[in-house]
Amino acid sequence: MRTRRAVILGLGGVAGALAFTLGLGAWRSRGTAPATDPRLPLPIAEMDFTLTDQCGATVRPSDWIGRPTMIFFGFTFCPDVCPTTLSDISGWLEDLGPEADRxxxxxxxxxxxxxxxxxxxxxxxxxxxxxxxxxxxxAEVERAAAGLRASFEKVPRDGDYTVNHTAGVFLFHPDGRFASIIDYHEDRRFAVPKIRRTLS
Amino acid sequence: MRTPILAALLSLVGLPAMACETFTIGNLMIEHAWSRATIGAERPGVLYVEITNTGSADDALVGIATPVAEMPMLHETVVTDGVASMPHAMSVPVPAGQTVALAPGGYHGMLMGLTTTLKEGEGFPVTLTFRDAGEVTVPVEVLSMQAEGPDCEHAGQ
Structure with a gap:
């Protein structure tokens, strides 16, 4: 008796969840159908580039779908902004703990x-x-920047060069939708909750 | 030839927690001079420092010099419409009664043409030239690449 009732309740629950998901899907696709704001980053699913990671593996944006994603620009010859951003991000990840493994x-x-x-x-x-x-x-880095509506520019400097670049950190939901931007050197009291919203 | 001299210089100022010492020249107090470790010597290093002007007249930091860099210069990180650039700063104002920080994300010394790798835990001297107060040489502590500044309270200073 109890088992059958549990099964019926369970089925009802599944049907309800399914209806909700379908409804939400319909609502969402209607909501995002019009052209997105051209100043905002594209959803990850619409980005197209091929780059190589520090271990030599090929990475495409489609690899990121299914997990929340954080993207930022930088370069290793950059003495101030980039170590600061990397240090900020390391601090945020430490605050988030194992949750940030995803x-x-x-x-x-x-x-x-x-x-x-x-x-x-x-x-x-x-x-x-x-x-x-x-x-x-x-050309592939340029395609990545275009998808994120970010910019960078090589600038000659004292017989060498530096690169001006977008300094914010871009956040995306697991399904690839753009979530928010953490501004350069933003206080972790604001940054960490922004990241947490993409994890929930 | 240059390396042993440099090594001697580095070891002379290689005392722990030196970023927490205070140096004065005229009405200026210099504190928290630190840098970040570098990978090799081909990437530029950075210099951060805090200057407090306890006097009643404005001054300005007009130059930096150090044996660890052939081309040290003052820069300012400016973020305009989300894009970071690093224009040269001719000088950094040190107004009367105020503290000015060369700190991550703002004014900083850019140490181009490093003559040595900056290693965590080591130090190097830097000579700061002020428009009115003149020159002062202070030790700079090299912290980790991930550091955001010296932890002076915990160092018991």
Whole structure:
């Protein structure tokens, strides 16, 4: 008796959840059907580029779907902004603890000329091991930046060069929808809850 | 030839928690001079320091020099429309009665042309030149690449 009632309740629950999911899906697809704001990053599913991580593995944005994703730009010759951002992110990941293991955390190099996978590997060894670094042909980095509505520019400097680049950290939900941006050097009291919202 | 001299210089100032010492020149108090470890010597290093002007006249930091870098210069990180750039700063104002920090994300010394790898736990001297107060040489503590500043309270200073 009790078993049958549990089965009926269970089935009812499943049917209800299914109806809710379908309804939500319909509502969502209607909501996102119009062109998204051109100033906002594309959903990850609509991004298209191929880069290489610090271990030499090929990475495409479609690999990120299913987990929340954090993306930011930088380069290893950058003395101030990039170590600060990496240090901030390492601190946020530490605050989040094992919960943050589910995140894709990705640095995309805006200086692929100097940042080979081996260089990125050396550099990232100084920060939280959950941070991945990507590099590759300039054209692919440009495609990545275009998808994120980010920009970078090589600037000659004293016989050398530096790279100006978008300094914020982009957050995406597990299904690839854009969630929010953490501004450069934003206080962790604001940054950590933003990340947590993509984890729930 | 240069390396032994440099090593001697580094060891001279290689005392722990030196970033927590205070140095004065005229009405200026210099504290928390630190840098981040570098990978090799080909990437630029960074210099951060705090300057408090206890006097009644404005001054300005107009230059930095150090044996560990051939081309040290003052920069400021500026984020405009979300894009970070690093223009040269001709000088860093040190107004009367105020503390100015060369700190992550703002003004910083950019140490280009490093003559040595900056290693965590080591130190190097830097000479700060002020428009009015003149020159002062202070030790800089090299912290980890992940550091956000020296932890002076816990160092018991």
């Amino acid at each position: 995140l894709n955390v990705t640095l995309i190099s805006v200086d692929p000329e100097r940042d080979t996978p081996a260089v990125l590997s050396d550099y990232l060894a100084n920060f939280d091991p959950r941070i991945t670094g990507l590099t590759g042909p300039l």
